[in-house]
Amino acid sequence: MMTEKAWQRTLVWGTAVFMVLLLGMTVDSLRQINAGRTPPVTEQVAHGKSVFQRKNCNDCHTMFGIGGYFAPDLTKVADSRDAAWLKAFLTNPAAVKPGTTMPNQRLVAADVLDLVAFLDWVRRIDTNGWPPQPLGSLGTTAGRPAPPGAFQAKGCSGCHMIDGRGAGAPGPNLSHIGSTPYDGLANTPEFLARWLADPPAIKPGTLMPKLPLSPAELDSLVRYLVALR
Amino acid sequence: MTPHSSVTHRSQLVAHPFFFAAAILFVLQVVFGLIIAAQFVWPTFLMDTLPFNFGRASHLNLMTFWLLLGIMGASYYLVADETDTEIFSVPLAWANLVVLLTACAGALSAYWFGHFARGKPFTEAPMPWPLLIALGVVLFLINIFVTLFRAKRRSAITFTLAFGMVGLALVYLLSLPIHRNLTVDYYWWWWIIHLWVEGTWEIIAAAIMAWLLVKLADADRSRLAKWLYAEVALVLFTGIIGIGHHYYWIGTPRYWLLWGALFSAFEPVPIVLMVWDTFAHMKRRHPEPVNNVTWYWLGGSAVGHVVGAGVWGFAMTLPQVNKWTHGTQVTASHGHFAFFGAFAMLVIAAVYYVVPRLRGMERFGQQRAMWSFWLMCIGMLAMVTAFTIAGVVQTYLVRLLGMDFITVRTQYVSFWIFWVWAAGLVVFLPGVLLFLWDFLAGKPADQAPALTPA
Ligand code: HEM
Numbered sequence: 001m002m003t004e005k006a007w008q009r010t011l012v013w014g015t016a017v018f019m020v021l022l023l024g025m026t027v028d029s030l031r032q033i034n035a036g037r038t039p040p041v042t043e044q045v046a047h048g049k050s051v052f053q054r055k056n057c058n059d060c061h062t063m064f065g066i067g068g069y070f071a072p073d074l075t076k077v078a079d080s081r082d083a084a085w086l087k088a089f090l091t092n093p094a095a096v097k098p099g100t101t102m103p104n105q106r107l108v109a110a111d112v113l114d115l116v117a118f119l120d121w122v123r124r125i126d127t128n129g130w131p132p133q134p135l136g137s138l139g140t141t142a143g144r145p146a147p148p149g150a151f152q153a154k155g156c157s158g159c160h161m162i163d164g165r166g167a168g169a170p171g172p173n174l175s176h177i178g179s180t181p182y183d184g185l186a187n188t189p190e191f192l193a194r195w196l197a198d199p200p201a202i203k204p205g206t207l208m209p210k211l212p213l214s215p216a217e218l219d220s221l222v223r224y225l226v227a228l229r
Numbered sequence: 230m231t232p233h234s235s236v237t238h239r240s241q242l243v244a245h246p247f248f249f250a251a252a253i254l255f256v257l258q259v260v261f262g263l264i265i266a267a268q269f270v271w272p273t274f275l276m277d278t279l280p281f282n283f284g285r286a287s288h289l290n291l292m293t294f295w296l297l298l299g300i301m302g303a304s305y306y307l308v309a310d311e312t313d314t315e316i317f318s319v320p321l322a323w324a325n326l327v328v329l330l331t332a333c334a335g336a337l338s339a340y341w342f343g344h345f346a347r348g349k350p351f352t353e354a355p356m357p358w359p360l361l362i363a364l365g366v367v368l369f370l371i372n373i374f375v376t377l378f379r380a381k382r383r384s385a386i387t388f389t390l391a392f393g394m395v396g397l398a399l400v401y402l403l404s405l406p407i408h409r410n411l412t413v414d415y416y417w418w419w420w421i422i423h424l425w426v427e428g429t430w431e432i433i434a435a436a437i438m439a440w441l442l443v444k445l446a447d448a449d450r451s452r453l454a455k456w457l458y459a460e461v462a463l464v465l466f467t468g469i470i471g472i473g474h475h476y477y478w479i480g481t482p483r484y485w486l487l488w489g490a491l492f493s494a495f496e497p498v499p500i501v502l503m504v505w506d507t508f509a510h511m512k513r514r515h516p517e518p519v520n521n522v523t524w525y526w527l528g529g530s531a532v533g534h535v536v537g538a539g540v541w542g543f544a545m546t547l548p549q550v551n552k553w554t555h556g557t558q559v560t561a562s563h564g565h566f567a568f569f570g571a572f573a574m575l576v577i578a579a580v581y582y583v584v585p586r587l588r589g590m591e592r593f594g595q596q597r598a599m600w601s602f603w604l605m606c607i608g609m610l611a612m613v614t615a616f617t618i619a620g621v622v623q624t625y626l627v628r629l630l631g632m633d634f635i636t637v638r639t640q641y642v643s644f645w646i647f648w649v650w651a652a653g654l655v656v657f658l659p660g661v662l663l664f665l666w667d668f669l670a671g672k673p674a675d676q677a678p679a680l681t682p683a
């Protein structure tokens with residue numbers, strides 16, 4: 001049997017061994033981080049980062065998946081939003097997205113530009129593939145209309161199937177909704193627009209929920225649906 | 230404090246203001262939790278005066294401060310008891326407390342009135358407050374170490390406690406510099422977050438738990454000492470490299486996916502051992518009337534620790550799972566369960582053992598305290614359940630289906646956070662308020678209706 005002293009020594013020396021291992025891995029990790037896993041940090045990026053931290057954006061938003069779960073992850077936001085959009089949005093969120101729940105951060109123009117540079121820097125970090133591509137990614141099928149972004153972003157593909165992609169239930173297969181009406185409901189653009197805006201108002205008790213769609217999203221969805229022949 | 234306290238060393242009385250401050254900050258922490266949960270449901274609520282990010286920073290910082298102060302209060306009492314000496318300096322202990330409370334007030338004012346911070350969750354306090362926090366911790370360390378060195382009696386419990394405290398301070402100091410590269414910044418940030426909760430705090434908690442078991446169950450010291458060292462060693466041998474479960478996606482090399490998964494997968498093992506050990510000791514408790522409330526909090530903490538940290542943590546520690554759940558309310562469910570189970574419940578157990586003694590009683594009347602215990606436990610279970618459902622729904626809709634984050638938040642997640650808020654307001658908060666009341670007005674057990682012996 002080990003004595004109390006022997007156990008104590010095991011604790012102290014074992015801890016030292018694992019700390020040395022961690023320090024070694026840290027040295028290597030920092031080397032790799034600075035040698036290309038992250039792009040070089042310019043003055044502007046460094047300043048954008050300090051604005052990001054001073055404003056505490058990270059307690060609403062996640063970054064690398066770390067932070068508050070109140071607002072979208074910003075790791076790859078500059079992949080889908082261009083610099084002009086980001087600049088306008090950060091200057092005055094409500095002007096770009098009426099009704100948005102991101103408060104105006106009251107940023108001076110220079111800070112906005114630095115933040116945009118910072119977000120573009122973050123976008124280019126090698127995050128081992130995170131965030132992952134959703135499993136339900138629709139992609140496009142040759143010769144068929146391409147689904148608008150809203151079809152996935154608003155969850156349509158979580159209930160409907162088109163050309164073998166998406167979910168088979170509970171919504172009907174919409175592969176030919178433009179030519180074959182569903183269940184006696186009209187498939188005219190006017191009707192579809194009314195339907196998408198508020199399904200339960202047309203068919204009380206339906207499983208299809210009323211989803212928040214901007215006029216532009218509604219329009220792109222209707223044009224897509226009528227083209228599905 | 231009454232002059233009739235039944236402490237063996239007068240300096241132990243200094244634990245009282247630490248616990249009192251902890252109790253007040255605990256109530257405040259919960260109030261901020263309720264505010265930010267409400268903002269999920271009613272997003273324009275306080276949107277300009279106290280936006281979500283600063284409410285969240287307040288919630289997290291208050292939690293860290295009250296748990297630290299509770300641990301420090303328990304440590305002052307424990308170290309005097311274990312070494313059978315007075316604490317080196319009572320004024321130094323007061324300075325330690327005042328410095329930390331000033332740092333806490335300073336950081337909160339920066340969030341509420343200045344709307345500025347230092348930017349990384351849990352460590353948002355802007356300069357100079359982190360320096361004051363470091364100073365407070367150093368004053369505490371000096372006080373404890375001088376006491377230990379002057380004392381004749383050393384024990385495995387005080388050794389483990391001191392070992393954890395040094396680690397806690399070193400890791401905090403490492404987090405002070407800010408790095409220009411965000412990935413490097415977060416690399417070191419995890420040293421404080423992970424190496425605190427899954428390393429140094431875990432060690433300190435094990436020491437406090439062992440001490441309570443000695444006090445309440447007459448645990449056999451030499452057997453307990455070996456267990457304590459073995460458990461703590463396993464915590465560190467799995468947890469130190471286990472930090473890799475936070476280095477999957479932040480720009481760090483790919484090998485962390487393997488190392489982090491491999492080591493962190495074994496982190497629940499010492500936690501399970503600890504619980505097994507605790508219950509083995511608890512079975513041998515004194516036959517005479519005991520402090521039931523302390524027992525409940527202690528046993529509850531063992532269970533909460535193993536389920537909240539061990540099971541909930543393990544569930545998302547493998548990269549194959551973490552890839553999907555990372556950055557969702559699933560993490561929040563684990564954060565609440567683990568912090569409450571492993572640390573909050575243990576601090577409350579220490580309060581119920583120590584505070585009555587500081588006021589010259591064996592224990593408080595049990596009835597109000599039992600209500601507080603059950604309200605907090607049931608409230609937290611309900612909240613964790615709602616957070617978990619919110620997280621699973623969010624993972625499915627956002628990550629797997631690719632739905633838009635804000636659509637999912639407003640249409641689905643907020644519904645479940647509403648239940649977090651409701652359970653927090655109607656069940657958990659009353660439990661916390663009862664705890665504060667008990668703290669302020671606890672009466673000796675014989676003046677309150679006796680509880681049927683359990
Ligand atoms: C006392 C113990 C523990 C406490 C207080 C605790 C607390 C926390 C907290 C607060 C976070 C969120 C950090 C953030 O803001 O991103 C977290 C994350 C995490 N914890 Fe724990 N934890 C404990 C033990 C464990 C254990 C034993 C495991 C697993 C074996 C574990 C696995 C994880 C993982 C994988 C994450 C990352 C979640 C994500 O993807 O965002 N934890 N923990």
Ligand code: HEM
Binds near residue numbers: 285289292560649653
């Ligand atoms: C009425 C009680 C409470 C309510 C309503 C509440 C609510 C919340 C909310 C809404 C968040 C933010 C989640 C997000 O970023 O989306 C949060 C975060 C957090 N709360 Fe609470 N909370 C309460 C009590 C507690 C208690 C008692 C503890 C610990 C002892 C705690 C520890 C935490 C932690 C560690 C986080 C960060 C989680 C993470 O980073 O994943 N909370 N809380």
Ligand SMILES: [Fe+2]
Binds near residue numbers: 427471474
């Ligand atoms: Fe961790």
